[in-house]
Amino acid sequence: MSIQASYFDGKTSRRHQVMLEVLDGVASISGDASRRCPLPQLRVSEANQRGVRLVTFPDGAYLEVEDQEGFARMLAATGHTDTLVSRLQQSWRATLLAALAMAAAVFLLWRLGLPLAADLVASNLPPAVERRLGDATLQALDARLLAPSQLQPEQQQRIRTRFSTLADSAEDAPRFELLFRKSRVGPNALALPAGRIVLTDELVTLLADDENALMAVLAHELGHLHHRHLVQRLVHGAAVGAAGMALFGDASGLVATLPALMLDLHYSREAEREADLYAATLLKNAGLGPDTLATALERLGGDKEDGPAYLSTHPATTERIAHLRELR
């Protein structure tokens, strides 16, 4: 049995029309060029649907075979087997299994591995690094969004003292430092790495008549500190971003950023819930009741309507309020 092939000698681009034949474990070509080579020294390219297959000699010269059927018969006769990966690639069933296994692996990594890793990194981060991270974040915020507070020092002191007492009532409250700032983006409170809580003048003014509500918001931020959410989120975001690029970066940068964005939003919704739960426990122990946070959220949310839940950083406020009311 012999089949047609093109031979390229690796020295010039000339095509040599040859016939390929295998006898007693030795391949030989004849025609425009002739050559013999023992089978074990030849390398055969992977099978594919429509492309040609290549048979490469040790010195880089090679044969191009277009006759797929004849070549398959010849390979079978010589006992050649494709590599495992090559066989997997050619089979739809194996592909389906690989896809399912991959989906399971990605899901497990995302739901179990990633939070675990983020948690591990967050709680083992050297205090010096966390401190620097916190400093950098605060500097960036001060430069763009925040200005020095205009509240009276006495008022600041009163809020500090009251909240310290509240936080001390919990056994495992994280160390914190309360900072006051005037905000350019309205009422807000932020938990930064290394135990800083930033409280804006606007929030203090908004909740001026109900200091319990203010305490509830601060307790929520303390929850973020307790769970080290910000550091976790940094680690989490970097990991998901890298994975997205590795999987889809091949085809489109824009598509690759989508999963990271969606997952990050999901993750921060969970973080909000955790912080709510922490605050509720703290408030309950202090005799204020989880209702206080619900009230604060209602007043903060005001008449604003939230967008679709899957697109927002904070879970729809109404959903969170309902959750808190259930805790009673």
Place this chain on the structure above:
Amino acid sequence: MSAITPATAPSFSTEHLVMVEPVSFTGTGGEYFRIWITNTFLSIITLGIYSAWAKVRRTRYFYGNTRLAGASFDYHGEPKAILKGRAVAVVLLVAYQLLSGMPGTAAGVLALLLVAALPWLIWKSLQFRLYNSSYRGIRFGFGGSARVAYIAYLLWPVLSSLTAFLLAPMAHQRIKRFQHGESRYGTSRFHFDAGVGRFYLLYLKAFLVLVAGSIALGLLLGSLLAAYSRRGAPPEAYRGALVFVVALYVWATLIYPVFSAMLQNLVWNHTGIGPHRFESRARAGRVAFIALTNLLAILCTLGLYLPFAKMRMMKYRLESVALLVDGSLDDFVADAQAGAGATGEGVADLLDFDLSL
């Protein structure tokens, strides 16, 4: 599929004929899908180590299915060299991420070092890529020098940014001239003769397309805002913003393929090797249509269409190119000395590069 047409230029011999040899691409979405899934799966369970082997498999699949004048291309990259390059890239990225989180000079110094090393890395990466590609058993190659690489990839981009990007087309022409003019096939050099004027024309066209699209988007946003502010309900306003964001996203997805199709035509219509010339006839409208339908299909199938999309675009872009063969393709000679420097360089694959073909 080759046609015989007389050369348009007057020549010495009356037998002087030019054969049009179109590139054909036989890769299919279904087959690439299986390769993609299997290799991605293996990459995940080996925590990324297999990705170097996956890259070689994919590249060999692309090359092996690209045919020109009855012969296909082949790729010879060593997975271990690629793995080394990727390891270095990961270390650099992690170092940069860690340092950039801190105020101070360390991150700045590292960033500067990276920028300073970039032209050299790009040059090495081109050498690696081309040396490991072959056609009809003859390897490609890339010459050039560090000096020219720094002029093309550092000096010109810096000058361009200093002049409010008025020099960007000029910088782009210098980069393409470097990439194409320094490429070799065996002992023969490619030549590249697209002048700076043509790059300015290309940028002008692209700019006009961009402006037209932005005006259309602006009108869309304006009318949406007007419509929703009349109704006034906040959920409606959210929907309006969402429509605008989607439109912007689609627009951003279309503009790049259209530009790269125009660039491909410009660059390949001015590239040749020996007496042979290339011709590229990619149509911007067709490319935009493929990009848009690809995007829709990817979104509808939650990403499963990705490999099909890639093959579809690749097939169209490759098959718009033809080689105008003047005489015979049999006379190229391999360069016996080539490659000694390029193969060992693991870092050279740090940057993956698209040469548009």
